[in-house]
Amino acid sequence: MTVRADLNISLDGYATTTDQTPEHPFGHDWGRLVDAYVSTRTFRERVLHDDSGDGTTGVDDRYAQAYFADVGAEIMGAGMFGLHNFPDDPDWRGWWGDEPPFRVPVFVLTHAQRPPIEMAGGTTFEFLSASPHDVLARALDAAGGKDVRIGGGPTVVRDFLKAGLIGRLHVAITPILLGRGIRLWDDLRELESGYAVSSEVAESGIIHVTFTGSD
Amino acid sequence: MTVRADLNISLDGYATTTDQTPEHPFGHDWGRLVDAYVSTRTFRERVLHDDSGDGTTGVDDRYAQAYFADVGAEIMGAGMFGLHNFPDDPDWRGWWGDEPPFRVPVFVLTHAQRPPIEMAGGTTFEFLSASPHDVLARALDAAGGKDVRIGGGPTVVRDFLKAGLIGRLHVAITPILLGRGIRLWDDLRELESGYAVSSEVAESGIIHVTFTGSD
Numbered sequence: 001m002t003v004r005a006d007l008n009i010s011l012d013g014y015a016t017t018t019d020q021t022p023e024h025p026f027g028h029d030w031g032r033l034v035d036a037y038v039s040t041r042t043f044r045e046r047v048l049h050d051d052s053g054d055g056t057t058g059v060d061d062r063y064a065q066a067y068f069a070d071v072g073a074e075i076m077g078a079g080m081f082g083l084h085n086f087p088d089d090p091d092w093r094g095w096w097g098d099e100p101p102f103r104v105p106v107f108v109l110t111h112a113q114r115p116p117i118e119m120a121g122g123t124t125f126e127f128l129s130a131s132p133h134d135v136l137a138r139a140l141d142a143a144g145g146k147d148v149r150i151g152g153g154p155t156v157v158r159d160f161l162k163a164g165l166i167g168r169l170h171v172a173i174t175p176i177l178l179g180r181g182i183r184l185w186d187d188l189r190e191l192e193s194g195y196a197v198s199s200e201v202a203e204s205g206i207i208h209v210t211f212t213g214s215d
Numbered sequence: 216m217t218v219r220a221d222l223n224i225s226l227d228g229y230a231t232t233t234d235q236t237p238e239h240p241f242g243h244d245w246g247r248l249v250d251a252y253v254s255t256r257t258f259r260e261r262v263l264h265d266d267s268g269d270g271t272t273g274v275d276d277r278y279a280q281a282y283f284a285d286v287g288a289e290i291m292g293a294g295m296f297g298l299h300n301f302p303d304d305p306d307w308r309g310w311w312g313d314e315p316p317f318r319v320p321v322f323v324l325t326h327a328q329r330p331p332i333e334m335a336g337g338t339t340f341e342f343l344s345a346s347p348h349d350v351l352a353r354a355l356d357a358a359g360g361k362d363v364r365i366g367g368g369p370t371v372v373r374d375f376l377k378a379g380l381i382g383r384l385h386v387a388i389t390p391i392l393l394g395r396g397i398r399l400w401d402d403l404r405e406l407e408s409g410y411a412v413s414s415e416v417a418e419s420g421i422i423h424v425t426f427t428g429s430d
Contacts, residue, residue, distance in 0.1 A: 011407075011424070012400035013227060175412040175424060179404025185227035189394025192226075197390040199416045207414050207422055209226070209390060 001143070003136065004168040005150040005157045006067050007184060008034050011173055014181035015154035016079070025085070029178050036204040037172060040064040047101045059202035063172065072146025073139040074102050077156035078110040081125070093117055094125065105142040107135050109156060132163045154184040161188060166213070169195070173207040216358070218351065219383040220365040220372045221282050222399060223249050226388055229396035230369035231294070240300070244393050251419040252387060255279040262316045274417035278387065287361025288354040289317050292371035293325040296340070308332055309340065320357040322350050324371065347378045369399040376403060381428070384410070388422040 009015045010033060017029035037043055041055030042064035055061070078084060086092040094100060103122040108114075114127040128135065139148045150160045160166050171184070195211035202208060224230045225248060232244035252258055256270030257279035270276070293299060301307040309315060318337040323329075329342040343350065354363045365375045375381050386399070410426035417423060 012403070175407060175414060177400055177403050177406045179400075179402060185392055185394075187394060188227070188392045191392045192390060197420060199390060199420065199422050201414045201416060201422075205412060205414065207416075207424070209422070 001140070001145055002147045002167045003140075003150065003160070003165055004147055004170070005152070005160065005166055006063070006170045006172070007152055007154060007157060008037060008172045008174060009154075009184050010178040010181075011175050012177045012179060013183040013185045014178040015152070015157075015184040016182035017178065018181050020085070029181065032176055033174050033178070036060050036174065036202065036206045037064060039204075042068065047096065049099065056204070058204070059200060059208065060172070060204055060206055063170065063202075063208055066170075067149075068101065070147050071102075071104055071149045072143025073104050074106045074149045074151050075135055075139050075156070075160075076106060076108055076151035077153050078108060078112070080152045080156070081108045081110075083108070083110055083112060087112070090114075093119065096123075099123075104146075105139070106151075107139055107142075109135060132160050132165055136160075136165055154182050158184065158186070158188065161191060164194070168213060169211040171209050173209060175205055175207065216355070216360055217362045217382040218355075218365065218375070218380055219362055219385070220367070220375070220381055221278070221385045221387070222367055222369060222372060223252060223387045223389060224369075224399050225393040225396075226390050227392045227394060228398040228400045229393040230367070230372075230399040231397035232393065233396050235300070244396065247391055248389050248393070251275050251389065251417065251421045252279060254419075257283065262311065264314065271419070273419070274415060274423065275387070275419055275421055278385065278417075278423055281385075282364075283316065285362045286317075286319055286364045287358025288319050289321045289364045289366050290350055290354050290371070290375075291321060291323055291366035292368050293323060293327070295367045295371070296323045296325075298323070298325055298327060302327070305329075308334065311338075314338075319361075320354070321366075322354050322357075324350060347375050347380055351375075351380055369397050373399065373401070373403065376406060379409070383428060384426040386424050388424060390420055390422065 007015045017027045019027040019029045039056050040061040042061050044050040044055040081094050099121040100123040105124050108127045110127050111129045117125040150157050199209045222230045232242045234242040234244045254271050255276040257276050259265040259270040314335040315338040320339050323342045325342050326344045332340040365372050414424045
């Protein structure tokens with residue numbers, strides 16, 4: 001059982017992009033940041049329900065498979081769920097369609113009161129306001145011995161890192177400079193001291209860096 | 216003939232460290248940032264004049280060799296030469312002892328008036344206040360067809376990058392988080408658009424990223 005996080009970041013450390021417009025609800029920067037990940041066969045199958053077998057099958061896909069494997073519960077911030085974009089829509093059910101890729105209980109951190117949502121495929125969304133420790137205790141209980149993933153965004157992941165709660169952090173660094181957005185690395189000096197760090201470069205040029213805790 | 220730059224940076228992008236004290240004039244952070252580089256056989260030979268043959272000989276050493284190869288002139292900022300640390304010492308001759316590793320004309324950008332210095336081994340230091348374009352014209356002339364290296368610090372390298380003057384940028388990323396210092400990547404959005412970017416991971420864990428211009 002591991003508490004873990006995976007994020008896509010730019011070479012200058014941005015994990016959340018901020019150039020969304022009504023015409024491009026995810027933004028141009030986001031598309032460039034996650035291009036290699038969404039090109040993998042695993043993403044296409046799991047998120048897009050594309051069973052054609054298309055998509056890349058190299059190093060990036062190996063990380064995409066690991067991303068979904070052995071997760072028993074997920075924790076995410078309000079921003080990742082979309083509540084900052086659609087705060088007044090009581091029917092907002094996330095970005096991921098009727099059958100989200102999580103297939104496990106998802107705990108969404110928010111101060112807003114919202115009823116839980118049950119989606120097709122095993123995903124449930126529960127909304128709560130809690131400290132990292134407290135929501136993690138809930139998620140560990142729900143995960144039944146499997147891993148808990150801190151899904152994002154970067155501010156939430158940083159809170160869990162600073163609380164010493166993350167056993168494995170994987171960042172996929174896209175070698176582009178965004179120059180704007182929300183950075184992952186702020187205020188994390190000497191994070192590496194509690195981890196072994198290893199890196200590898202994918203065929204796509206993505207640099208995968210993994211911090212693995214000693215526990 | 217290429218105008219190029221090589222910098223050591225942390226995973227969070229810091230290229231200059233700021234924890235120097237009288238007891239530790241380079242600082243603890245700097246030592247951690249450049250540890251793999253100063254462990255190479257090439258650094259030991261070229262900078263420390265250690266001809267014992269000790270030092271690493273893997274991927275990091277290949278980059279260290281390339282760092283010194285084919286350079287005909289160097290440009291550096293006042294901070295890299297040490298003028299911010301020793302502004303009032305007219306006898307300050309840089310950090311590198313009587314026989315610096317450059318062995319070529321070095322142009323130091325400063326508003327201070329200082330006479331040129333001739334060192335053993337072919338290194339000269341000339342001090343001038345000039346725009347990136349103007350000092351580069353001087354350095355290209357002095358280089359006689361060989362490469363010009365923009366030595367640093369990060370603020371100087373960034374000025375040359377923003378002016379579109381650098382044909383090859385190599386950054387050696389040490390997988391540590393410093394959380395303080397001077398960052399390289401600020402205000403360089405979409406730098407990659409003029410370059411091909413490639414990366415490789417050394418035995419030491421250092422991630423070498425190279426931006427190669429199309430010219």
